[in-house]
Amino acid sequence: MSNVNYTTFTIVVVLFLIVTLTGFAAARWRRAEDMMHLNEWGLGGRGFGTFVAWFLLGGDLYTAYTFIAVPAAVFGAGAVTGFFAVSYTIIVFPIALIFLPRLWSIARTHNYITPADFIRGRYGSRGLSLAMAVTGIVALMPYIALQLVGIQAVLTVMGVGTSSANTYVKDLPLFIAFVILAVYTFVSGLRAPALIAFIKDTLVYVMIIVAVFYIPTRVGGWGHIFAAGQAHLKAISPVTHKPTGVFVPTTGNSQLAFSTLALGSALALMVYPHAVTGVLSTKRRDIITRNMALLPLYSLMLGFIALLGYMAVADKTTVANVKKAGGNAQLAVPYLFQHLFPSWFAGIAFSAIVIGALVPAAIMAIASANLFTRNIFKEFFKPDASPRLETKVSQWVSLVVKLGALLFAVELPRTFSINLQLLGGIWILQVFPMIVFGLFTRWFHRWALLAGWLAGEVFGTIAAYKVATPTTSHWAGSTDLEFGHTVYIGLSALILNVAIAVILTVVFKATRVPEGADETLPHQYTADPEHAPEPAPATVGIGTAGE
Amino acid sequence: MAQESSIKSRGPISAHPVISAVITILTIAVVFFAVYVPLYARITPKVGDFPFFYFYLLIYMPVVSLVCWIIIVLRGRVTR
Numbered sequence: 001m002s003n004v005n006y007t008t009f010t011i012v013v014v015l016f017l018i019v020t021l022t023g024f025a026a027a028r029w030r031r032a033e034d035m036m037h038l039n040e041w042g043l044g045g046r047g048f049g050t051f052v053a054w055f056l057l058g059g060d061l062y063t064a065y066t067f068i069a070v071p072a073a074v075f076g077a078g079a080v081t082g083f084f085a086v087s088y089t090i091i092v093f094p095i096a097l098i099f100l101p102r103l104w105s106i107a108r109t110h111n112y113i114t115p116a117d118f119i120r121g122r123y124g125s126r127g128l129s130l131a132m133a134v135t136g137i138v139a140l141m142p143y144i145a146l147q148l149v150g151i152q153a154v155l156t157v158m159g160v161g162t163s164s165a166n167t168y169v170k171d172l173p174l175f176i177a178f179v180i181l182a183v184y185t186f187v188s189g190l191r192a193p194a195l196i197a198f199i200k201d202t203l204v205y206v207m208i209i210v211a212v213f214y215i216p217t218r219v220g221g222w223g224h225i226f227a228a229g230q231a232h233l234k235a236i237s238p239v240t241h242k243p244t245g246v247f248v249p250t251t252g253n254s255q256l257a258f259s260t261l262a263l264g265s266a267l268a269l270m271v272y273p274h275a276v277t278g279v280l281s282t283k284r285r286d287i288i289t290r291n292m293a294l295l296p297l298y299s300l301m302l303g304f305i306a307l308l309g310y311m312a313v314a315d316k317t318t319v320a321n322v323k324k325a326g327g328n329a330q331l332a333v334p335y336l337f338q339h340l341f342p343s344w345f346a347g348i349a350f351s352a353i354v355i356g357a358l359v360p361a362a363i364m365a366i367a368s369a370n371l372f373t374r375n376i377f378k379e380f381f382k383p384d385a386s387p388r389l390e391t392k393v394s395q396w397v398s399l400v401v402k403l404g405a406l407l408f409a410v411e412l413p414r415t416f417s418i419n420l421q422l423l424g425g426i427w428i429l430q431v432f433p434m435i436v437f438g439l440f441t442r443w444f445h446r447w448a449l450l451a452g453w454l455a456g457e458v459f460g461t462i463a464a465y466k467v468a469t470p471t472t473s474h475w476a477g478s479t480d481l482e483f484g485h486t487v488y489i490g491l492s493a494l495i496l497n498v499a500i501a502v503i504l505t506v507v508f509k510a511t512r513v514p515e516g517a518d519e520t521l522p523h524q525y526t527a528d529p530e531h532a533p534e535p536a537p538a539t540v541g542i543g544t545a546g547e
Numbered sequence: 548m549a550q551e552s553s554i555k556s557r558g559p560i561s562a563h564p565v566i567s568a569v570i571t572i573l574t575i576a577v578v579f580f581a582v583y584v585p586l587y588a589r590i591t592p593k594v595g596d597f598p599f600f601y602f603y604l605l606i607y608m609p610v611v612s613l614v615c616w617i618i619i620v621l622r623g624r625v626t627r
């Protein structure tokens with residue numbers, strides 16, 4: 001703790017305490033008659049309006065890791081690996097506008113709590129629903145762990161715990177933060193991150209507005225920032241003997257990589273279970289559509305956050321500090337803030353990143369817990385589970401998920417967590433056909449979708465494993481050469497997935513393989529029920545039709 | 548009255564083909580102009596100190612927001 005700036009540290013601790021109190025107080029916010037129901041604990045009573053939903057979805061989708069990783073990628077490799085995130089958050093909303101209102105309507109009508117509930121009801125298939133649940137949980141675990149990597153980056157730069165060689169002593173502040181997060185999520189459910197999102201987003205907006213106006217004045221202006229970025233990326237790397245990165249993607253291959261990364265990531269984002277959790281917590285259908293027009297404001301902020309990477313390149317002290325830390329680009333933004341901001345404002349900026357980790361981590365843990373409870377525990381082990389038991393199981397599973405993520409972050413090498421998160425994106429994209437196609441048509445056969453999903457997962461995982469660079473033998477990225485073109489692996493896996501689903505659907509239909517019962521009706525996809533449905537009696541499981 | 552019930556029975560898309568077509572075109576266009584990188588992958592003309600590539604993506608976000616609003620309003624007319 002000898003290198004700690006106590007002004008910065010104190011501000012981070014005070015803001016963390018405020019957030020902690022808010023998390024516990026959230027249990028009384030919009031108080032429910034009975035919190036022991038997943039509609040209440042897991043979806044905040046399904047009653048959030050436009051304003052709360054905007055903060056919740058923004059807090060959910062734009063994570064601490066985004067604030068660290070996107071500028072780090074721009075710092076390290078430029079536009080294709082970093083700025084594509086800006087492009088994908090631009091197109092995600094018009095794409096989501098096509099299908100999210102339908103998902104909301106059908107989920108509201110049938111009291112679906114997870115995306116796998118919908119799949120169970122639509123296709124009458126426990127196997128397909130299980131595939132969705134497992135993919136969701138597995139993809140979210142490293143995502144939660146990466147939120148911790150974001151906190152670790154801030155703690156490292158603040159000098160907290162760096163003097164100890166013992167991992168557990170070194171990461172003690174991280175353990176404390178996560179235990180507190182786990183407890184208030186356990187008590188307050190989705191209400192906690194929804195309320196904390198107000199604080200998080202206010203801090204993030206203040207941080208980025210100040211950074212955008214103040215930092216350029218300290219490092220020579222925007223012209224110098226872009227010139228420094230361009231020169232840095234043009235320099236030949238001594239390891240690869242190629243340019244360090246791409247300032248503007250002008251070659252066909254870099255453009256295709258940029259486009260496919262943007263498109264594939266946009267398709268994946270809104271089928272992540274935590275995104276669906278945020279969507280299903282809203283009280284009316286038009287709140288979803290309205291937010292699809294309002295959320296691009298966050299993307300504008302993300303654009304400037306990405307440019308922090310070039311600001312870091314333009315600041316020689318930050319570049320030197322990153323080099324001293326073993327070239328860890330994840331530390332670029334924290335070092336930039338530490339060097340250029342006064343201590344008290346660095347405290348606010350660091351708090352924004354730390355709190356920015358807690359909100360999505362809580363929602364992701366709740367989403368994973370709901371998937372486990374509804375689509376594994378209730379479906380396969382306890383079909384007569386009461387709403388109270390479901391909620392209890394979810395509460396405990398959310399704790400286990402967070403503990404697992406904590407061990408991930410502490411025990412596994414940082415690069416492994418990052419690679420797993422990249423893989424998570426490829427994995428979750430493979431559930432797109434079963435969810436999104438299912439919202440519009442029942443033409444696809446359930447087993448064909450399952451086979452397509454499996455093929456996509458296997459292909460994507462093997463292709464990602466084979467990606468190598470001169471410094472990394474496996475899992476070195478998420479783009480690969482396909483027929484001579486550099487494309488996002490997730491998207492090529494998705495194309496294979498859909499092709500198999502189409503071919504096998506034709507085969508299964510021709511051979512009259514049972515298609516499973518569909519419990520949904522066409523008009524329910526555009527319905528706008530005012531009240532959340534009454535919970536099903538404990539003895540009746542959701543989606544019992546079919547098998 | 549008869550016309551209204553006929554619109555309902557025909558379904559929203561076939562009842563409002565022009566508006567539905569506009570919604571489809573707007574959605575495709577707004578995605579296309581973001582993912583078709585050759586359109587904006589150049590440094591010049593610079594806007595202020597911002598290379599065109601970066602300026603385009605930043606300015607495109609409010610445009611997307613506006614287009615999403617237009618799509619929402621049009622969809623409201625189709626489903627009304």
